[in-house]
Amino acid sequence: MNTQENRFLQAALRYAARGWSVIPLRAKEKKPAISSWMQYQTERADEATIREWWSRFPEANVGLVTGAVSGIIVLDVDGPEGRASLEKITGRFGALPATPQSSTGKGSHYLFRHPGGDLRNFAKRGINLDFRGDGGYIVAPPSIHPNGGTYQWEQNPEDVAPADPPAWLLELLTNEQIPGWFDELFQ
Numbered sequence: 001m002n003t004q005e006n007r008f009l010q011a012a013l014r015y016a017a018r019g020w021s022v023i024p025l026r027a028k029e030k031k032p033a034i035s036s037w038m039q040y041q042t043e044r045a046d047e048a049t050i051r052e053w054w055s056r057f058p059e060a061n062v063g064l065v066t067g068a069v070s071g072i073i074v075l076d077v078d079g080p081e082g083r084a085s086l087e088k089i090t091g092r093f094g095a096l097p098a099t100p101q102s103s104t105g106k107g108s109h110y111l112f113r114h115p116g117g118d119l120r121n122f123a124k125r126g127i128n129l130d131f132r133g134d135g136g137y138i139v140a141p142p143s144i145h146p147n148g149g150t151y152q153w154e155q156n157p158e159d160v161a162p163a164d165p166p167a168w169l170l171e172l173l174t175n176e177q178i179p180g181w182f183d184e185l186f187q
Contacts, residue, residue, distance in 0.1 A: 008062055009051065025062065073113075
């Protein structure tokens with residue numbers, strides 16, 4: 001595949017131009033294609049490095065590193081259970097603000113502006129809501145999900161900037177204990 005025409009490379013370069021740290025992922029997978037991927041949790045690859053990665057791995061999916069290095073955090077909503085859980089939360093606190101959103105193989109990613117501080121990853125089992133912050137990454141469009149589906153932007157970052165995260169999400173991320181409202185919704 002010609003690197004000039006490679007949609008994965010072109011997407012990675014666009015994301016890098018936005019100041020986001022990118023890494024190559026194995027083709028049609030979610031795992032990094034390079035062993036040094038952790039260094040890109042604190043530094044961003046330059047254009048030459050990104051081009052070299054996609055010349056070696058032309059079918060590589062695009063990984064978007066989350067956290068302070070990219071200035072974004074991500075709410076990962078998995079499948080119908082995750083959508084139902086998000087509906088419960090937004091029913092109580094109101095709709096999510098306009099922010100970049102992509103469809104994944106079975107759910108959605110909502111990208112928010114990183115508010116500062118050290119925000120680690122978590123997974124809320126049973127409600128299928130995950131969070132990617134410092135030390136994490138997501139699979140970004142136009143990558144191909146292991147199930148064959150294509151990641152696509154529902155709200156493109158070229159059209160809408162990442163919004164501040166909603167207060168309820170910050171409360172989940174920064175409190176040592178689970179807030180009472182969370183237990184009320186998911187008992």
